[in-house]
Amino acid sequence: MTSDRPRIPVELRQARQTIDNIDAALVHILAERFRCTQAVGELKADLGLPASDPAREARQVERLRTLAEEAGLDPVFAEKFLGFIVEEVIRHHERIAAQREG
């Protein structure tokens, strides 16, 4: 039987398998990070601390940019990626604080 689909070379199939594994790892890592930031959000609400901590974020950005440069990853991308995640975390923390209020 013939197929119209182009033959996928083994290197491409293997590379895509690796990409799929890495994507799965990223999802698990992100789930763990959000589980942890959820606990931080509860703690901060208990302590009456604000949802965001810009000084901490600035230190994280510096650290991540350095790590990215050392790893051969675009530091601008690394900063944007962290910013995207932190923005979502702050939304969660604001929601936790709002739920405590009423």
Ligand SMILES: C=C(O[C@@H]1C=C(C(=O)O)C=C[C@H]1O)C(=O)O
């Ligand atoms: C997790 C925290 O809350 C916020 C979210 C951060 C993050 O996702 O890394 C960092 C600082 C805060 O703006 C925290 O204060 O540590």
